Amino acid sequence: MNYEEAKIKFISTWGSLGPLWGINKAMAQIQALLFISTQALSMEDIMAELQISRGNTSMNLRQLMDWGIVTKELIPGERKEYFTSEKDVQELTRIIAKERSRREIQPVIKVLHELSSIKDDGTEKTKELIKQTKALHDLTLNADTMINKLVNQKQNWITKSLIKLIK
Amino acid sequence: MNYEEAKIKFISTWGSLGPLWGINKAMAQIQALLFISTQALSMEDIMAELQISRGNTSMNLRQLMDWGIVTKELIPGERKEYFTSEKDVQELTRIIAKERSRREIQPVIKVLHELSSIKDDGTEKTKELIKQTKALHDLTLNADTMINKLVNQKQNWITKSLIKLIK
DNA sequence: ATAAACTTTCAATAATTATTGAAAGTTTAA
DNA sequence: TTAAACTTTCAATAATTATTGAAAGTTTAT
Numbered sequence: 001m002n003y004e005e006a007k008i009k010f011i012s013t014w015g016s017l018g019p020l021w022g023i024n025k026a027m028a029q030i031q032a033l034l035f036i037s038t039q040a041l042s043m044e045d046i047m048a049e050l051q052i053s054r055g056n057t058s059m060n061l062r063q064l065m066d067w068g069i070v071t072k073e074l075i076p077g078e079r080k081e082y083f084t085s086e087k088d089v090q091e092l093t094r095i096i097a098k099e100r101s102r103r104e105i106q107p108v109i110k111v112l113h114e115l116s117s118i119k120d121d122g123t124e125k126t127k128e129l130i131k132q133t134k135a136l137h138d139l140t141l142n143a144d145t146m147i148n149k150l151v152n153q154k155q156n157w158i159t160k161s162l163i164k165l166i167k
Numbered sequence: 168m169n170y171e172e173a174k175i176k177f178i179s180t181w182g183s184l185g186p187l188w189g190i191n192k193a194m195a196q197i198q199a200l201l202f203i204s205t206q207a208l209s210m211e212d213i214m215a216e217l218q219i220s221r222g223n224t225s226m227n228l229r230q231l232m233d234w235g236i237v238t239k240e241l242i243p244g245e246r247k248e249y250f251t252s253e254k255d256v257q258e259l260t261r262i263i264a265k266e267r268s269r270r271e272i273q274p275v276i277k278v279l280h281e282l283s284s285i286k287d288d289g290t291e292k293t294k295e296l297i298k299q300t301k302a303l304h305d306l307t308l309n310a311d312t313m314i315n316k317l318v319n320q321k322q323n324w325i326t327k328s329l330i331k332l333i334k
Numbered sequence: 335a336t337a338a339a340c341t342t343t344c345a346a347t348a349a350t351t352a353t354t355g356a357a358a359g360t361t362t363a364a
Numbered sequence: 365t366t367a368a369a370c371t372t373t374c375a376a377t378a379a380t381t382a383t384t385g386a387a388a389g390t391t392t393a394t
Contacts, residue, residue, distance in 0.1 A: 003293050006285045010300060013278045020189070020271055024382070036296045043341075053384045058342055079339055079392070089302045093310075104187055111180045118173045126170050129203045133177060135256045143260075191352070210371075220354045225372055246362070246369055 010036060011050070021096055022104070023067075026052055027060040031069060031085055040073045040082035068095050097151040105144045112137035177203060178217070188263055189271070190234075193219055194227040198236060198252055207240040207249035235262050264318040272311045279304035 001009070011032045018028025029050055034041060041049075047057050061083060064070035069092065073082045086092050116134035120126055168176070178199045185195025196217055201208060208216075214224050228250060231237035236259065240249045253259050283301035287293055 001281075001285050003285070003288065003290070003296065006282050006296055006300075009278065010282050010296065013275060013282075014303075017271075017275050020267075022187070026382075036292075036299050038291050038295050054341085055343075055385065056383050059383090062342085081341080087299070089299075089306045093306065100187075104184070108180060108184050111176065114168075115173050115177050115180075118168050118170070121170065123170070124205050125203075128205050129170065129173055129177065132203050132254070132256075133173075136181075139256045139260065193352075221371080222355065222373075223353050226353095229372085248371080 007036065022100055023063075024060075026050070026056055027063055030057070030060050031064055034070060034083060034085035035087065037084075040075070040084045042080045042082050044080070046083070067099055094151045097147055101144055101148060105140065109137065109140050109144065112140060174203065189267055190230075191227075193217070193223055194230055197224070197227050198231055201237060201250060201252035202254065204251075207242070207251045209247045209249050211247070213250070234266055261318045264314055268311055268315060272307065276304060276307050276311065279307060 011029050014032035014035075015025045015029035018025055023031075029052075030046055033046060033049055043054065043057050043061070046052075046061075047054060050057075061070060064085075065072065068086075070083050070085050073084050075082050086095065112133050116130055116137050118126070118130065120130060178196050181199035181202075182192045182196040185192050190198075196219075197213055200213060200216055210221065210224050210228070213219075213228075214221060217224075228237060231252075232239065235253075237250050237252050240251050242249055253262065279300050283297055283304050285293070285297065287297060
């Protein structure tokens with residue numbers, strides 16, 4: 001496998017993994033392309049490389065910038081805007097975990113808490129609802145807290161954690 | 168908020184969370200319904216409660232059974248099949264984590280490993296590709312290993328882990 | 335102020351994914 | 365063996381989500 005083949009395979013694999021961490025295919029592919037690029041790329045470059053439209057490129061770049069994964073880079077003397085991706089995988093992980101926690105997990109925790117606090121009318125079904133939503137609330141809250149703790153330790157978090165846990 | 172309102176809210180909230188852990192809305196809703204139900208439900212019951220078609224119900228129940236989250240329960244003297252969900256959130260977490268690791272994370276790890284092993288032709292771009300796919304490979308592998316370790320400790324895994332990590 | 339170089343927006347369209355419902359299939363009881 | 369009770373399958377359709385491309389917007393140089 002040569003460089004070009006490997007690059008294509010990387011972009012398509014990483015793109016298909018996108019939905020797993022909650023971003024769409026094009027967005028993941030743009031990020032993948034920038035992630036392995038040795039220099040900042042213009043919108044034209046990205047469009048040409050991924051064969052996607054200008055509008056699509058623009059919108060997805062915007063989203064990636066909102067997430068803080070991609071940044072604009074202005075090259076002196078150049079009119080075009082150039083883009084680069086965060087290159088440190090640890091930092092990438094931190095950003096994604098934090099964003100997903102905020103956007104998706106927190107609201108669910110709130111609802112589960114609310115539901116587990118409804119008035120117990122003494123019926124079996126109400127007791128079950130309270131019990132189970134409470135269990136999910138505790139689990140979700142704990143998992144979220146743990147992920148954030150792990151992810152906020154900037155250095156070698158996974159390695160460190162593994163050593164502590166597995167030993 | 169009374170029981171009925173709480174039930175509806177729970178099912179819809181949990182349903183919307185489905186995509187986050189990789190299952191579709193109807194599937195998540197069926198699981199949610201069974202999760203808080205005090206007895207096993209028939210296909211008719213599920214269809215009526217969630218207002219979804221027979222085919223949809225059948226297909227999604229099948230998938231949930233494939234995942235090992237829902238089990239058939241045959242009630243003596245009854246012709247219909249009845250369904251129940253795993254009720255223990257820890258066990259639920261273990262099943263989901265294991266399945267997702269197997270179906271989605273493992274294949275990506277394999278590809279990343281393959282890509283990080285291409286021949287270094289000495290060019291900067293190839294070096295960068297190798298370096299970055301290797302970094303992602305290591306991260307993904309470590310994260311996956313850690314999740315599986317955590318999730319296989321059957322008892323109080325999150326609590327235990329938190330104590331170790333935060334202290 | 336004007337025009338060239340560039341980016342963003344968004345209505346239209348395409349692609350994907352979920353859902354339906356009726357026909358085909360299966361199981362059980364008599 | 366037959367028929368009733370039930371489940372599964374799958375082609376058609378609906379709903380959702382992603383993508384395009386051209387018009388509108390913005391910035392910069394002169």
